[in-house]
Amino acid sequence: MRIAFHTPLNLFDDGGVSGDRRMARQLVAALETLGHVVEPVRAARGYLPSADPACLDQHRADAARLSDQLLASYRSGAPRPDLWFTYHNYYRAPDLLGPAIAAALGIPYVTAEASDSERRAFDEWSAQTAIVRHSLTAADVHFHFTDRDRQGLEPWRQPGTALLELPPFITFEKEPPQREDHAGPPRLITIAMMREGTKQNSYLALARILARIPDAGWRLSIVGDGRRRGEIERAFACLPQEQIDWLGLIPRERALDELARHDIFVWPGVREAYGLVYLEAQAVGLPVVAFDSGGVSATVMAGETALLAPEGDEAAFAGNLVTLLQDQARRERMGAEARRFVLKERTSAGAATRLAEGLDFACRHRRDKLRAAGSAAS
Missing domain, CATH: 3.40.50.2000 (Glycogen Phosphorylase B;)
Structure with a gap:
């Protein structure tokens, strides 16, 4: 499949040093080992430094323009994705692109490490949290790394949405060194x-x-x-x-x-x-x-x-x-x-196996939803 890979918090290949960028790179590599073509979504950084409504409005306007551009390019013959994958969607970096584009193209929508915050739903971040919750209900599969995130996702589980555990994993270019014995205190x-x-x-x-x-x-x-x-x-x-x-x-x-x-x-x-x-x-x-x-x-x-x-x-x-x-x-x-x-x-090979299972779920769930929508319309 051709997978659009979106990271609202940080562009994973921008040269920055952070755990989320590293996990995003590992996810891309694992998906590529399965034979998929992974294309990063070239969007401006979506991190919201404050809950200022004007800041959110600007991000939403930018996302709407980019969404229109991407959909126009797909309709004009550019290679279109078969699946949309968003990594790390939360109230400070909500996914403003994936749900709408996936719906317009009729393709599966998948998230990894998405999280909800009940507390933020009732403070100055309520508008951003509402956007996150919309994307949670729109997904076909959520991969969660921790049980804490699973608990946050449970209230937003919909028919045709799977919550799948993807334990944190790590990739090494070569086998890491072993601990060395030494004299002196620990x-x-x-x-x-x-x-x-x-x-x-x-x-x-x-x-x-x-x-x-x-x-x-x-x-x-x-x-x-x-x-x-x-x-x-x-x-x-x-x-x-x-x-x-x-x-x-x-x-x-x-x-x-x-x-x-x-x-x-x-x-x-x-x-x-x-x-x-x-x-x-x-x-x-x-x-x-x-x-x-x-x-x-x-x-x-x-x-x-x-x-x-x-x-x-x-x-x-x-x-x-x-x-x-x-x-x-x-x-x-x-x-x-x-x-x-x-x-x-905790290897990338193990993660790839879990990802393959989840993508299969996502494709089947999206087909079922489209079939149900077609039946309702007719």
């Missing part, structure tokens, strides 16, 4: 951009957690950079500075090598969507310590490859970390299982 590592919001909140939580156990025999490497580096460095200033290494922003391949020189991956993940970095850390053989927050649990095997504390329970997080710091044998068992889990169960 080494902790965290990797995250230093930006406002959930990332900064997780960094601040990690600083408070480590302040509870300064003498537990750890050394921490921090990989990342960004606008909030100054505030984050100040949060860690109360800790023994000889136990902290600030490594800055490094390329992905070097980051994998750096992970392999450590023993435990620590990242609170406060309200994390899911976090591909958890999969990377496990792939090289590191156990994870995190909060059971957001979609983190979708990326690990709790109790087997990760110790998860209740969200916000910093004492429990510190206790889990001390448990692994003091038990090398358990660290190594969990790390070995973590590597097996990611390299065997």
Whole structure:
């Protein structure tokens, strides 16, 4: 099939660095392994920086013009898509193109990582949330990465719409390195951009957690950079500075090598969507310590490859970390299982199989809907 691939939040091939762009690239690659031709929809970035109605009006006007242009080009003989696939549709980046174009062409409409927000339906974001909800009812298949997203989609499940789990997966160009043995105290590592919001909140939580156990025999490497580096460095200033290494922003391949020189991956993940970095850390053989927050649990095997504390329970997080710091044998068992889990169960090949199943559902559902609409009209 020819698939129109739309990413309202960010153009996945614009050179930016983010988890959503990376997942979008992985989805495209998985779809291409199935033999499909995937064409990115060249739309302006659809992220809404504020709930200002004028901002939404401008985005809707731009989307209407682009929709008219695309439909006109298809009618004039340009290769038309057989299916529309939208990735990451939510209230700050609603899909303003897919439902209308799919309906006009009579083709299946599929989403991945779409989400609804009940809270936003009753505040200044209500208009944007209504647009998202319209697209949720229009879809033939929703792929959800986490159970939290599934729960949000359930109220909008319509006859002829499937909700299919697509567990977070990760692609490596070559087999990732394995964790290396080393002398000295256990080494902790965290990797995250230093930006406002959930990332900064997780960094601040990690600083408070480590302040509870300064003498537990750890050394921490921090990989990342960004606008909030100054505030984050100040949060860690109360800790023994000889136990902290600030490594800055490094390329992905070097980051994998750096992970392999450590023993435990620590990242609170406060309200994390899911976090591909958890999969990377496990792939090289590191156990994870995190909060059971957001979609983190979708990326690990709790109790087997990760110790998860209740969200916000910093004492429990510190206790889990001390448990692994003091038990090398358990660290190594969990790390070995973590590597097996990611390299065997969270692969692009497995994701492609699930995608193939979902696209088949979508095509059948759309045919049934068109048939029913034709019968009603006649």
